[in-house]
Amino acid sequence: MNLWLIPILPLLGFLANGLLGRRVPKAFINTVAIGSVLLSFLWVVKTLLGLGAIETKYIEHYYTWIQSGMLNISVDFAVDRLTAIMLLVVTGVGTLIHIYAVGYMEHEEGYYRFFAFLNLFMFFMLVLVLAQNYLLLFVGWEGVGLCSYLLVGFYIAEQYATTAGNKAMIVNRIGDFGFSLAIFLIVKQFGSLDFTKVFDAAKGMPVEASIGILTIITLLLLVGATGKSAQIPLYVWLPDAMAGPTPVSALIHAATMVTAGVYMIARSATIFTKAPITMDTVAVIGLATAFFAATIGMTQMDLKKVYAYSTVSQLGYMFLGVGVGAFSAGIWHVMTHAFFKGLLFLGAGAVMHGLHGELDIRQMGGLRKYMPITAWTLFCASLAISGVPGTSGYFSKDAILVAAYAHAPWMYWVGVLTAGMTAFYVFRAWFMAFTGEYRGHAHPHESSLVMTGPLIILAILALVGGFAFKVPHYLEGMFTEGPENEVMALVSAAVGLLGIFLAYVFYVAKPGLADSFAKSLGGLYTLVYNKYFVDEAYDAAVVQPLLEGSRTVLWRGMDAGLIDGMVNGAGHRSRGIGAILRRIQSGNIRSYAAWVVLGSVVVLLAIGFAGGLR
Amino acid sequence: MTLLDIVIFLPLLAFVVALALPKDNPQLIRIFCLIASLVVFLISLGLIAPVWSATPGKFALENNQVWIQSPAINYHTGLDGISLWLVILTTLLTPLCVLVSWRSIDKHIKQFFAFLLLLEFGLIGVFCALDLFLFIVFWEVTLVPMYFLIGVWGHERRIYSALKFFVYTMAGSMLMLVAIIYLYIQAGTFDYTKILAGLQSGAISLSSVEQFWLFLGFFIAFAIKVPIFPLHTWLPDAHVEAPTAGSVMLASVMLKMGTYGLLRFCVPMFPGAARECANWIVVLAIIGIVYGALVALVQPNMKKLVAYSSVSHLGFVVLGIFSFTQQGFDGAVYQMLAHGISTGALFLLVGFLYDRRHSLEIASYGGVATPAPWLATAFMITMLASVGLPTLSNFIGEYLVMQGSAQVDFRWTVFAALGPILSACYLLWLYQRTFFGKASEDLTHHMPDLNFREYAIMVPLIVLMVWLGSYTQSFLPPISASNAVLLGPFDASREIHAKSPAHKPALAAQGELANAR
């Protein structure tokens, strides 16, 4: 079926745009960039149609990548239903965002560069999804991280952007540290990295009640996933990553890349289910992330930051989902999240575009009048994320929460609370931006069709995506479908609606209430507003000690001081010895003679003793 | 006279000819040296086929001539999978070094290029010598041209650095000389293959104490060259002060002399002692990985940063070697190549920057990407290779090394895996401070993009980075085959053993490997 065409097309787009982009007209760039992704999408569709139901995994072998001793790692692509979903989401949403970006990036410098990177990202993301072994998955994994770095730091002249890019890459590397360790252990344990072989072998292993090899492997994989999917404690890069152009935030930091962690856990479900300790950890981390990110989201004033924390929070949901064993629900949420969160970001981008870069929601207001399409599509997305019944978010989120309830009720309640908070802050942002009077000083205007088109398509998907695509059902063959619980689902939906209502009260009905409420919370508000000072804590606890320690202790102290000091000291000491030895050479003949006598006495003594003279 | 001998001696011949050229025609000298080194490179490509088709355990293109009757010293050269790529790396980098020095060297041009060729001669010899004596001869021959390259054409503190470099290495190689002579007295020959066979068959018996000291003699010499912490302090100094070509050859090839020595001589000849010391050495290697990276993090000078990164990267090679596994060995050799290319390219790029702005301080740059996007791109790709991004060269080496070490002791791997994180930190930070940001007027003015010559240097290297990273079958099979032979004396229990369902494909893979040979 030539699966390789799927990722290769964007790669070719990347090469074409990257190498020629500076010399060709924009039309060429657009054609290549969008065309390659679109072709890729079409090829995905064609392939999936060709494969039909994909009851068993379809694998294509290309070549041996690494062959060392018994270790054999090949470049294999495979498609199963999980992959199919991911492929469609990635290429589909990807295509939309590419189109959107044409409008959004119109006046930016480095236009070709942007699309080249975007195509490169598509390539790596597709490799990640298609990979049939962990190392190839890791290729995609690292590759998307790279593209994230490149695109977050797209505005290369801006310090904040490039710093955010570095942060994204480095924090991801910390996660990859865990992932790579997991890979080593997998090879050590199973002798292979091939998914089929590893999972086949793992199936025969017992469920680990205490910490065993599988638990360690999965925990390490989890470390990787927390990095990529911005979970506690490695979520810190994602809010900063909003420094990149908005389509990037939409594509990479909302729809696709950040969900790779969830995908990877779902992919490794066979091992994860053998390690309940890890599963609990995943769930707890997901829940905690969801909750804390939501609290932060409630206080942010930057539109994209709000959505960013919301992304972190939603990713926490997905983790919760896979953590409680509802893998298909997690993946479902991945998909719906791609729709509505992609939409949210694209909408934010449109707002930003219309306001010439303004993102502070306090400087907006009443935008509904100026950019109606953006406003209403965003409204749809907000509904979806709030889990209003019928929207896509309702289906996937509730599938997760219901599964959580079955696993441990307290998780459910925390999740529901978070859902309420989510609805609150999303609508808080919406109300502040689109209702009331315009507070800013720009000249708001609606975007062109290139941008609004994708918004509309995504809005439709956000509304009907959950209903139309019953992912758990599709994935039944791979994962057991979660339990159903109508009551609990409705409870959570109700809490969502409550959140929306509160937002309305605070920001539309009685503006000013929010400020006084925030004041009454005092220190707590400051704490949350400043994101719990996590960045600062990391900086003080890790970054600065590392830098200062390296500088003063290792470099100046150890290297220049101790080791080089010893080396140079040896040099000086040699010279010192030399200085002493040359004192013998006093220039005085009598002293020289005395040395000769000394020598002869010593030699005679030696001979005397050696000769046995007593 | 085999093809290999031609490759070894052609640079020497070119060196002599270059010295005889008139010194008032620099262009002639440059062109001559470029052509000479290119010819050597092209000829050296002919070495691949014979090595590929050689039977495992045998050296290809062997030439064994009596040089000195008593003590029996032979001119014995040959190639196997381990040395093959290192030789080609040398021959590849030499023309590139000629190119990069084209304009940047403005005094004593003739001598500079001549020394480059002499250096190439020594380096190729080191990797081909199969007689211990011949080996040490070549080993020290490399010292002299490098000493001059640093000392004459280097920067401010060049003299100190050159001296440090020379005396440091000299001290180590003296210990190796003692060990070699001692071994000769025990074995009655300097011939590597004979000694190895004798040691393995027990015809030459060494007590464990003797083994230990001999091992140590070799090891210290190689450790200085690698360099293994804490014997590394000559390296940053030498790198910083050397001219670009010197840094490149130093980092890309000369450091590999140490690791090559460890793999070729230290470990197979004294497996017992190597196994005994492995834990200590691995600890040093890991310290090197982390320590080098941490110190690199805070360097204000680009070259110093890259130099410390070499300490870190070479730690992987040592770790791989002392894991005594197939993956460790393969990864070590692969990492040597990859590091040779990526770090060489980094030094070349730093050299380009230096040519434009005459500063190595990171602080005096910023925003270079705007006026010089292709330079920035090349730097980016090289940096990513160095960081160990999958699909680029270094990843394969690092992965295999860590996989190998994980087979033995997972704790080693945990610490070693910190290396890639930290390497991302220091290189990204370097990149940000150098290439990103707003370019000042002055900098923009002095920062033209890559010119044709520089493209000619970087393109092959970048192609190689990608090639090495994404299609290892072009390189790895002969390396693997040779390493499998060297691994003979080590227990196979450390090797990967597949769980039952995965067992058959692994065997099939073995078959595939055999076919590849």
Added chain:
Amino acid sequence: MPVNFMPSGTDYLRILPEIIMTVAGALIMLIEGWLRENKKRNLAVLTFIAFAAALVAAVVANASPGLSFSNMLIVDGFATFFRVLVIGVGILSLLSAVQYLKREHAESSEYYALLLFSVTGQCIMATANELIMIFIGLEISSIATYVLAGYLRDDKRNNESALKYFLLGSFATAFLLYGVAWIYGTTGSTNLSVIRIALLTPGSERNVILAGTAAALMFVGFAFKVSAAPFQIWAPDVYQGAPAPVTLFMSVGPKAAAFAVFIRVFTTAFGPITSHWEPFVWSSALLTMIIGNFAALLQTNIKRMLAYSSIANAGYIMVAIAAHNEIGVAAAMFYLAAYAFMNIGAFAVITHFSRQGEKFVNIEDFAGLGWKQPVTAGLFAVFLLSLIGVPLTGGFFGKFYIFKAALDANLVWLAILGLLNSAIAAYYYLRILVVMYMNEAGEATDSVQPIGVGIGATLWVAAVGTLVLGIFPSVVLNFATASSALLK
């Protein structure tokens, strides 16, 4: 008592080199009177011819090896090796002296005659098979050298050098002679073979102690001449003070000859009591290397630095002697040959570079020479690299054989310390390279004269010799090994 009063033809053949040189020396002094002032160069040519003839004679004499003159003299491979070596040294020091003498306005027949006589003395030492012959040869060589050291008699440093050399040399010779007396008292003979046999015959412990005492006393004398610690002290002052070409000569010629007798006496006559003298040769070797190398680190005068370097080199050779095996002897011979080339080369450069009145003999003065006179500097670099012990030079192989011998004799620590010493030594040799190539040219370099024929020839011969010994050592080494095997 049938007395063979007249020596035979073979006898004469076997001392032909000495005869040639002596006659030539006398002749040259006679001829000088008839030569005009501007024709003095002919004296050098004549000396050269004499040396060349002697060289040929030495090789020819080797064709009929054996004892001569009532066992006073032995012509064997060992003797021939050293004869050729010292005559070669004579030739090279002659070549490098011509220009110098002209510059110092001191060209005279006596210089050449003394050079010839001194080499004659060294040849006698090389061939002597008798302690009294050794003594006389040593005195001939030494006295001629004393005079040469003070040759420029209006130069204060020359005087001082000569005085120190002379007084201390005589002082040490007295010890040597005392040792000779004792060995005579022990064995009733001064013939080396007889002594050996006497010491081999199972006898009382008394003999061994007496012989050991004698060995110790003679060691003092020899060690002094070869400048081994702790008797090395005279060397730096004397080398520094003497005229450069003389330093060139005496750092090699008398030293090589002294080593020849040292080796011959200690391996032949004192061979049976090796275990007695080995420890102090061992420690002396180590001490010599350490003192030489470390003290050289701080020198600023290049002659003085090379003096220390020659002390260190003596230490390496002492290591070979301490190894007291055939390989050691061969190694010492080989090293001496290599040392001769590289040291002569180095001093020849200094001779060339220094100006009238020993100006510009500081290391710093050589700044920028590498680019001013690339050939000279290049050759100098070869010599220095050889002294450091970089492969493909004679110095490397020399060291290699020496330490191989040491390891053969199980002197592992000595070998390790010795080699580490040579790494330290690299430091001060490199300093010269640094100055030559890496510093800006100064006054001294700017005013350097083009190189003359004599010194040029010396430099090239020395360089070729150094490299040949480094690349094809077999020729010399095989000869050395073969002759050392006969040394009993």
Added chain:
Amino acid sequence: MTALIFLVFAAIAVICGINLVVQTHPIASALSLIGVMGSLAILYLQLGGEFIAMAQIIVYAGAVMVLFIFVIMLLNAGAETPTFQASSFVKYFGIILLFGFLVLMSFIIQATLPKTEGVTFGAFQGTAADIGRKLFTSYLLPFEVTSILILIALVGAIVLARKEV
């Protein structure tokens, strides 16, 4: 009688030797040295060295020492002036070293030499004839070679002492 003669002249030799060392004026030292040489000549005679005793007086005490005294006179060398530049090494270790050397030598001699045999005057006669015969047979070579030595001494003295270049 032999012993008496030995003791007397040995005593003279030692006393003169000590005098040589302690006198500060070179002339006094030179005269002491002549004293030593003279008494040694007697001891040589006692040991049967007729020829050598004569040579000692004529060559050594006569010619050589005259040369010394001549130079002392020529240079008008006065008594030594005490200097403060003497090496501390000599100052502190000189005596000890010397003492050590002497003790060692005597000790070795005492420990190793036969004590039974004694010297009797006339028991052995090394006549000039014997010596001459040996000099022209066994010792022909050194004898001839010595001439070079003398030639060198000649040349050397000329080179060093003549006025102009």
Added chain:
Amino acid sequence: MPNAVLTSPVPLGWYLILSAILFGLGVAGFIFRRNIITVFMSIELMLNAVNLSFVTFSYQFKQVDGHIYSFFVMVVAAAEAAVGLAIILTVFKNRSTLMIDDVNSMKY
């Protein structure tokens, strides 16, 4: 008893010890005297001491070889004296001093 000592043959060792003492005195002269000429004379004293040893050993073996050696030593001593004194003369000419400690311009 003293009589017996005086009339009996003198042990050979006595000569040798005398020789050693004289040698030692020569050494002492060398290292303690400051006048170059005296120092030189000390060397002559040492040579004389050696000669005494030669002659003594010659008596022991009843050979004349030892005498011949002494003879050679004398010749050498004479030659040395000629050259040595010439050197001392040049030193004196240049420095106008005979104090050995003053001749130390080269050191370390």
